[in-house]
Amino acid sequence: ALPKRVKIIEVGPRDGLQNEPQTIPADIKITLVDMLTQAGFANIEAAAFVSPKWVPQMATSSEVMHGIRRKPGTLYSALVPNQKGFDAALEAGVDEIVIFGAASEAFSQKNINCSIAESIARFRDVAQAAKEQKLRLRGAVSCALGCPYQGEVAADSVADVVARLRDLGCDEIDIADTIGVGTPRKVQTIFERASKEFPIERLSGHFHDTYGQALANIYASLEVGVLIFHASVAGLGGCPYAKGATGNVATEDVLYLMNGLGIETGIDLAQVVKAGQYISQHLGRLPASRAGNALAAR
Numbered sequence: 001a002l003p004k005r006v007k008i009i010e011v012g013p014r015d016g017l018q019n020e021p022q023t024i025p026a027d028i029k030i031t032l033v034d035m036l037t038q039a040g041f042a043n044i045e046a047a048a049f050v051s052p053k054w055v056p057q058m059a060t061s062s063e064v065m066h067g068i069r070r071k072p073g074t075l076y077s078a079l080v081p082n083q084k085g086f087d088a089a090l091e092a093g094v095d096e097i098v099i100f101g102a103a104s105e106a107f108s109q110k111n112i113n114c115s116i117a118e119s120i121a122r123f124r125d126v127a128q129a130a131k132e133q134k135l136r137l138r139g140a141v142s143c144a145l146g147c148p149y150q151g152e153v154a155a156d157s158v159a160d161v162v163a164r165l166r167d168l169g170c171d172e173i174d175i176a177d178t179i180g181v182g183t184p185r186k187v188q189t190i191f192e193r194a195s196k197e198f199p200i201e202r203l204s205g206h207f208h209d210t211y212g213q214a215l216a217n218i219y220a221s222l223e224v225g226v227l228i229f230h231a232s233v234a235g236l237g238g239c240p241y242a243k244g245a246t247g248n249v250a251t252e253d254v255l256y257l258m259n260g261l262g263i264e265t266g267i268d269l270a271q272v273v274k275a276g277q278y279i280s281q282h283l284g285r286l287p288a289s290r291a292g293n294a295l296a297a298r
C-alpha cells in the first residue's frame with residue numbers, strides 16, 4: 001500500500017542553483033527561499049558551505065542564510081564538507097548539516113578531491129561537531145544508481161556507504177541518482193539492499209531527471225516504503241562534477257503526482273508554481289516542469 005503522507009525536501013536553492021553559470025545575487029535566492037517557505041516545505045536545502053573555488057555559485061551561502069525569513073518548524077539545511085564549512089554553517093544558523101559522500105570512488109575524487117574512505121574520516125569531525133551542537137545530521141550517497149566516470153555502481157557499494165554514514169550518526173540518508181540513469185526495478189533493489197543497513201523510513205530518494213525516469217523511480221520507491229523525496233522547484237539543477245546531468249526532478253511534478261495519489265505533503269502546489277516562475281524568469285527561461293508550465297497556462 002502507498003503511504004498517506006510523505007516529506008518533500010526542496011533542494012532547488014542549493015542543488016538547483018549550484019550549477020548556474022551566471023552569478024545569482026543573494027537577494028534573488030533569498031526571495032526564492034522565502035517563497036518556498038511560504039509554500040509550506042518543512043525542509044529546504046538552502047546553502048552549501050563548500051569551497052568557492054570549487055562551486056562559486058554557493059559563495060553567497062552565509063548571506064542567504066542570514067537574509068531569509070525563517071518560519072518556526074521549518075528546517076534549513078546546508079552541505080558541509082569539512083570543519084571550515086561547519087564553522088560557517090553554524091555561524092549562519094543552519095538547522096541541518098548535510099555530509100555528502102559517494103558510492104563511487106571516481107566521483108568522490110572529482111567532487112570532493114578524496115577517496116570514499118578519506119571522506120568518511122573527514123566527515124567524522126563534522127558529524128561529531130553537529131551532534132555537539134544538537135544539529136540534525138543528514139548524509140548523502142551520490143552516484144547510487146550509476147557514475148559518470150566509472151559507470152555501474154554495485155548495490156553493495158551503496159549499502160557500504162549507507163552503513164558508514166549511519167555509524168557517523170546520520171538521522172537521515174539520501175540515496176542519490178546524481179546523473180539520473182536509474183530505472184524503477186533497479187531503484188527498488190538499491191533501496192531494499194540499503195534498508196538492511198538503515199531504516200527505510202529514514203532513507204530518502206534524490207532523483208535527477210536526466211533520462212526522464214525520475215517520477216517512475218519515485219513511484220517505485222513509494223512501493224518499497226520510501227517516505228522522503230528530494231525535488232527542485234522548476235526542475236533547476238545539474239551537478240558541476242557530473243557532466244550532462246540535468247536538474248533534480250521538478251517539485252511541481254512530484255506534488256502533482258502526490259496530490260493525484262491522495263498522498264499528503266503539506267505543500268501548496270500553486271505557490272510552488274509561482275516560485276518556479278519567479279526563479280525561471282530571473283534565469284531567462286521556462287521552468288523545466290511539465291506540471292508547472294501546464295498549471296501556469298491555465
Ligand code: HMG
Nearest residue numbers: 015049050051054081084085111112113140142143176178
Ligand atoms: P580541496 O581543494 O581538496 O581542499 O577541496 P583544501 O582544504 O586544499 O581547500 C582548498 C581551498 O578551499 C582553500 O582556500 C580552503 O581554505 C578553501 P585557499 O587556501 O586556496 O585560499 N576551503 C573552503 N572555503 C570555504 N568553505 C569551505 C572550504 N573548504 C576549503 N568549506 C573540498 C576539498 C571538499 C573543500 C572541495 O572539494 C569542495 O568544496 N567540494 C565541494 C563540491 C560540491 O559542492 N559539489 C556539489 C555538491 S554534491 C552534489 O551536488 C550531489 C548531491 O546533490 C547528491 C547527488 O545528486 O548525488 C548532494
Ligand code: MG
Nearest residue numbers: 015176178239
Ligand atoms: Mg543532486
